Amino acid sequence: MLPETVAAAFPLPDQAQWRSAVDKVLKGADFEKRLVSQSADGIRIAPLYPAANAKTRPFRSEAGRWQVAARLDHPSPAAARELALADLEGGAETLVLSFAGARAARGYGLVAEDVAALDTALDGVMLDLIRLRLDPAPAGERNARLVAELIARRDIDPAKVDVDFGLDPVGVLASHGVLSAEWPEFGRRLATLVGELRGRGFSRPFLTVDTRPYHEAGASEAQELGAAMATAVAYLRALEAGGMALDLARDAISFTLVADTDEFMAIAKFRAARLLWERVQQACGLEAKPMALHAETAWRSLTRRDPWVNQLRATIASFSAGIGGADSLTVLPFTAALGLPDAFARRVARNTQLILLEEANLWRVADPAAGAGGFEALTQALCEQGWHKFQDLEAESGGGVSGIVGALINGHVQQGLARERANRAKAIATRRESITGTSEFPNLGETSVSVLAVPPVVGGSEAVTAATGLAVEPLLSVRLAEAFETLRDAAEAAAARLGKRPTVFLATLGSIADFTARAGFARNLFEAGGLVAPSGDGFACGGATDLAALVVAFEASGARLACLCGSDAFYADEAAEVAQALQAKGATVWLAGRPGDLETALNQAGVSAFIFAGCDVIEALRSAHAIAASDGRDR
Known part of the structure; x- marks a missing residue:
């Protein structure tokens, strides 16, 4: 007689039965040593988890597809225009303006000292039909005003333009080591500029909490999350002190997180970031809204040797960002560590996302990791660890300033990242953490790849000095494969x-x-x-x-x-x-x-x-x- 259902013929084993079968295979070997690992933050990663029901769900700010973003970082406005149009025609929906001087420009970046040059770079781009993002830069205030002036020059209603102005003075202080004013004064300037842009009719995020400087300096997942929350709180305080209502200050902030090649931890990190931001809002007495979350694939994971493997890294990172709930994503071209990427490398970066969107259809399920025991456990663990790191930063002070700015001034952030960087360097040196194509399976006969023959911009991101402002030890930017x-x-x-x-x-x-x-x-x-x-x-x-x-x-x-x-x-x-x-x-x-x-x-x-x-x-x-x-x- 046949069973009533096929499932009845295959009863599910319980945890004890699974463990008994595993112990037979291990033949006395230690379960914890063989099958359990730890994250950089000491989070236990088990081989099997039971199903879970999350108490809260980390939903995105908008349903549907994530936005495919492409960087505009060629120094020449005319050449940048050609690349931008090719990106948009090839499926990109967001342009990331990386001006010269931005850390993310890697010594290149769009050179646009006036609105005419910016107009040339964006000639033919319908600004009311795409999204714009600005990479944080020391000249962020000037860059934001240039974009606002261009929109006015084209007689476009600011309310119809979707632009994230990318103001991130804390991130600039961390990456470059300087600000042009002491923090209280800079906070007042920041509130004034946000009020000015809002007065012009712009309504999208003005400030960006960018964790890339911390990630490039060696941050673990919890350190990155802690820095994100501490920076966001610093901006809330600055805007509120400048007379802005707290709910409007909250709406002025977006986030940029790094998608790395550990897909389990990356997915959990993105989910945890949304939950932590909800908790911060609730602690401020606000009704929580989903964060505006942009992602970029990891600079520190790129290699100059056998760079074709970077395409695999980008695919894993893109998958993780999409599953984790990013609203938009920039994939770094696979040749980015070698120089300014050409049109082919940029096309591959776009298509990496388009395949995941159009063929794998990853966007069609909201929070696909929900209910998976492993992801729920890692998300919760990162929430706890990230909150602890956030509180740790909040307790720091230096130069008369508390929070993350004080922690940068007194060296607390730099010292913590140096320890984590040293731990990872040891893991790489001993090949406990392998880099395919570099430390494992190197290819001495690798084929060369092409990049654009463009010299770095003179007076770029490293040529930043403090006059009468604030100076700290800048965070290092280190790729894992450099040794x-x-x-x-x-x-x-x-x-x-x-x-x-x-x-x-x-x-x-x-x-x-x-x-x-x-x-x-x-x-x-x-x-x-x-x-x-x-x-x-x-x-x-x-x-x-x-x-x-x-x-x-x-x-x-x-x-x-x-x-x-x-x-x-x-x-x-x-x-x-x-x-x-x-x-x-x-x-x-x-x-x-x-x-x-x-x-x-x-x-x-x-x-x-x-x-x-x-x-x-x-x-x-x-x-x-x-x-x-x-x-x-x-x-």
Whole structure:
């Protein structure tokens, strides 16, 4: 007799049954160590969660699709216009004006000193049919007025223009280290400017809480959320002190968060941001409204090496931002770390979003993560951690100012980010956190990509000085791959000097089956630093290693560094003898793997270093460079 329903034939296992099955597979191994991880904020990430019912839902400010945004960052107004029109014709709905001097312009940026130049850059763009965003910049007040003047010049009703003016003095202070006035005075100026723009008829957000400077300086998810809430509260206070009603001050604020490549934490972060902002509003006595939330893919995750992989990173980040509930999204082109992206890279960035919108239809479900136990648990944990970081910043003071501005003045923010940055750098150096195409699976034969042949803008984002205003230690902008990229650059410089790429000789012991695992590990490690480490079929002979053939091959390679690769059994039987023979020929000898009880004997035989999973790869590669990239005149 058939069951009444198919589901009845497959009863759902409970948590205890699942855990029992897992324990059988683990065979006594520690569950927490094998299957549970932690986020940068110490949040426990389990392999399985029960279904959950959220008490509150982080809804977007507008239903429907998120807006596809494209950056306008070419220095030339005429060239910027051509790129902008191509972006709009190709599916973009929002233009992000990144003026010269903005941190986000990366040394480029639109050069528009007057409204005529801005008019040229936006010639042919129907400003009442698209959305405009301004990237925060030291000249943010001037940039905002330029946009307002252009709209007046074109005789467009400001009420019909959707523009976010991007004023973010706290973010500018964090990223550039200076403001042109002390904070109380700047707060008054800010309130005056917002009142001026509102008086002209503009009604969209005027201030942007931009967390990109904190993320680029190494912020964890909770640190980014805490900085966002603390900055928003600083703006609420400044506008209220300037005579603006608190509900109008709230409506004047939008947010920009970073979408990174950890999709679970990124989705949870975006959802948590909305819930935290609702809580802040309620604490202010306001009826909560959804935040206006823009997203940008992570600058710190971009790589200059094998940049094609950046397309995968952008896809993951875009997916996370869309699922997490962003209202609009900018995807950084995959060549952005190499220079000013060309039309092709910009098109790929647009299409990354369009595919997710039009083909994957991600926008059709409001808050698709709702009810998923893992996402609900991570969202709640980030709410708690983010609120704690927010309160921590609120308790700080410096230079007579409290809150996040005071925390920037007294160095609290910088010190906290430095600690987090150091923790992540260690994880990357030991490859606990891998970077595909850079620290793992490097491609020494990578194909080149093109960027626009445009020089950086003179007097750009780094040429900002404080006259009589406020100065703090600026936050660093660090990409995660930089340490490995520096090593790759050094290897190519050595190749140009020596006439060939620096080489490491892999001294393989035994048969292919005996050495393949460790030879592959060693080759991957050395190539991450730009060093060639070829391995062939080995030197097996009669169940052992042909030492004479190995030594001849080493001498023919021209290498100065040799790395032994084999099984533990061959290390015990042959490693010492092979090391002595190679050292006699002038080699510096390393070994792939942990030495265990053999360490003393191997050191005595000439093995000077060991590389293994969990070692500091950056330090190992720096040492390898010093050996392999020398000119060899002492051999």
